[in-house]
Amino acid sequence: MHLSDFLPVALLSTLGLVSASAIPARANGSPALTWHVSDFTTGCSPGGCAYKFNINGVETQNTPGFNTTCSGTDTQKDYKACDDKQVQAIIKPETYPMWNIQVKHVWDGGVGEHMTIGKTNVTANTAKFDIPVSQEYGVGAN
Numbered sequence: 001m002h003l004s005d006f007l008p009v010a011l012l013s014t015l016g017l018v019s020a021s022a023i024p025a026r027a028n029g030s031p032a033l034t035w036h037v038s039d040f041t042t043g044c045s046p047g048g049c050a051y052k053f054n055i056n057g058v059e060t061q062n063t064p065g066f067n068t069t070c071s072g073t074d075t076q077k078d079y080k081a082c083d084d085k086q087v088q089a090i091i092k093p094e095t096y097p098m099w100n101i102q103v104k105h106v107w108d109g110g111v112g113e114h115m116t117i118g119k120t121n122v123t124a125n126t127a128k129f130d131i132p133v134s135q136e137y138g139v140g141a142n
């Protein structure tokens with residue numbers, strides 16, 4: 001039994017554990033999470049590249065569902081809130097034409113903050129793809 005199974009994110013932050021990102025996702029106890037991206041587009045100009053995509057996360061026993069649109073640029077230094085503020089995204093260029101896309105879902109589960117993070121690499125012209133959730137914090141703590 002791992003501490004991460006039960007501690008809300010706020011507490012993990014206090015302990016300085018979140019930034020370590022070495023806490024493994026729960027191996028069992030919650031269904032494997034996958035988010036579905038559609039209409040992914042990027043458009044580049046000399047000033048940087050803009051991105052836009054829709055992302056849908058189906059509600060599970062331990063995580064609320066969402067369906068929202070994210071947009072921003074590759075010059076942003078941190079996650080940027082999507083239309084649904086509980087969802088945030090950041091994309092970074094990998095070897096052309098590959099993009100690294102990271103999405104964070106943060107919600108208040110009643111006993112503190114819960115967070116899931118997923119990331120994947122896709123080529124610029126892939127409109128539809130899935131993002132596997134690879135990190136969970138405080139999920140299932142309530």
Ligand SMILES: *[C@@H]1O[C@H](CO)[C@@H](O)[C@H](O)[C@H]1NC(C)=O
Pocket residue numbers: 054056067068
């Ligand atoms: C998500 O929202 C988009 C745009 O509002 C809609 O077209 C799509 O059907 C929704 N998807 C789901 C699974 O609800």
Ligand SMILES: *[C@@H]1O[C@H](CO)[C@@H](O)[C@H](O)[C@H]1NC(C)=O
Pocket residue numbers: 094100119120121
């Ligand atoms: C994306 O590609 C980079 C470089 O090849 C690799 O280091 C990284 O692990 C990949 N990330 C994912 C989520 O596949």
